[in-house]
Each structure stands twice: as C-alpha cells, then as structure tokens.
Amino acid sequence: MDTTVGSIGTDRLRIAGYVVAGVALVAAVGAGTVDLPLALLPLAVLLGWSHLHSV
Amino acid sequence: MKVARDWRTWLSAVSLYTLAGLVVTLAVGAGIGELGHVVRLAGRPAVALAACLAIAVVLAARELGVLRFRLPERPLQTEKIWMHQFGPLGAATMWGLHLSFGFFTRVNYGGFWVLTLLALGLGSPGLGALLMGGHWLGKALSVWVAPLALGTSADGSEVVGTWDGDVRHYRRIQALGLVATGAVLAVWLTALAGGG
Numbered sequence A: 001m002d003t004t005v006g007s008i009g010t011d012r013l014r015i016a017g018y019v020v021a022g023v024a025l026v027a028a029v030g031a032g033t034v035d036l037p038l039a040l041l042p043l044a045v046l047l048g049w050s051h052l053h054s055v
Numbered sequence B: 001m002k003v004a005r006d007w008r009t010w011l012s013a014v015s016l017y018t019l020a021g022l023v024v025t026l027a028v029g030a031g032i033g034e035l036g037h038v039v040r041l042a043g044r045p046a047v048a049l050a051a052c053l054a055i056a057v058v059l060a061a062r063e064l065g066v067l068r069f070r071l072p073e074r075p076l077q078t079e080k081i082w083m084h085q086f087g088p089l090g091a092a093t094m095w096g097l098h099l100s101f102g103f104f105t106r107v108n109y110g111g112f113w114v115l116t117l118l119a120l121g122l123g124s125p126g127l128g129a130l131l132m133g134g135h136w137l138g139k140a141l142s143v144w145v146a147p148l149a150l151g152t153s154a155d156g157s158e159v160v161g162t163w164d165g166d167v168r169h170y171r172r173i174q175a176l177g178l179v180a181t182g183a184v185l186a187v188w189l190t191a192l193a194g195g196g
Helices: A003-034 A036-054 B007-038 B045-063 B082-101 B111-122 B125-150 B156-164 B167-193
Strands: none
Touching: A003 A036, A003 B125, A003 B167, A036 B111, A036 B125, A036 B167, B007 B082, B007 B111, B007 B125, B045 B111, B045 B167, B082 B125, B111 B125, B111 B167
8 A cells, every 4th residue: 555645544534533533422412411322322333433444 | 345446336335235234233233132131131220331331441441552351253354255256236235244243253342342231231122223233333434434535436455454554543432432431321320320
C-alpha cells in the first residue's frame, strides 16, 4: 500500500471514528432520557464500529 | 471487507451484506434473550446489570492496555474464495451471514461479549435483538464509510491495511464505548435500587 495514501486514509478513518463516537454518545444521552435501555442501542453501534478487522 | 470496483455492484453488495447480517443478528440477539428468559435469568436484572458493569470495566481496561488477556473466539475469517465461487453479490450476502454470527470468527474487542452477556442476563428477546442488531450495524457502518473516507473505491487490502495500522485508535474508541455502556448500566442499577 502506498504510504501517503495509507496515511491520508488513516487520518480520514480516524476522524470518521471520532464522528461516530460523538454521534453515538449524544444519541445515547438522548435515547436514555426517553427510555434508559434504549441508550444501549447507539452504544452497541459504537462498539461494533471497531470491528472491521475481524473480517 | 472485499469491495467490488464497480460502484453499483459495490452498493448492491454492501446493502446485501448489511441486510443479511442484520437479519441474522436480530434473530441471534432475540434467541440469546429468549435463552436467558427460559433459564430464568430475566427475574434478576440487578445481578445481570452489576455483572455486566464489572465486565465492561475489565474489558475497557483491556482495551487501554492496563490488563492483558485473550477473549474467547474462534480465530477464523471469512472465505475469500466465495468471491470466485458466487460472484460479488452472492459472496457479500454469505460474508454478511457468516460474519454477523459473531461466534464463528475473530473477536478482537470486548464489546461483543458485553452485549451478548447483557442480552442473556436480562433475558429479553427484544433488547437482545436491539443490542446485537445495533452491534452489527456499527460493524457494517465501517464498511460503508471506509471507501468514502479513503476517497477511492478502495479494494479490501487497502481498507483492512489502513485499519490494522491504527489499532490503538480503535482500541480507545472501543474503551470509550465500554465505559459509556458501563455508565448506562450504573445509572440503570441506581434507578433499580431507587425503585425506578
């Protein structure tokens, strides 16, 4: 893999990870105020996010 | 994830991958919840919540490198040969079916086990389906986002190579998810203790 492309890709995916984490945390707080167990749904999505290299 | 170069084929393949996996994870999550109900774990939510809270903390410490131990897993991966045998759409569907089970492939991070134990311990098929389905959507989301983030119709080796090169970042994200999950469980326990 080209090092430059790899570095750019890593940076973009890292930013995507922060966005996913931020959205999941905000959604968890919002869902938790409606129904506490629902707060676990966005967190489940966040926990699944890291799993690509299980493939 | 193995990504087809043609974007329409890629879109169809990733859609099939996501939907196939979602069907499986909803069924598996509901089944785990039903199993917990049948073996009468559902009547003691405080015990399940406390146990899963402790496990979430231990697993978060593992992701941050404070503790070191192996997670239960079968160290298997999907069959790349399916691409040649079944074409991109058939292979994507089969990869979705295979990977979404979770119990038959590698488990690199602890979140999967916390959600599985929560589904079992709370004995709720509905919540089990929600948790396992949500976990799958997060897993599939990474496949949707990766080529966009890379700005190419990247092939699998580039995506996975990029991911593998930044393991510490993903471990920190996983730890954040586990700590947040632990916080929700702590609030839930507090509400139960207060009669809520």
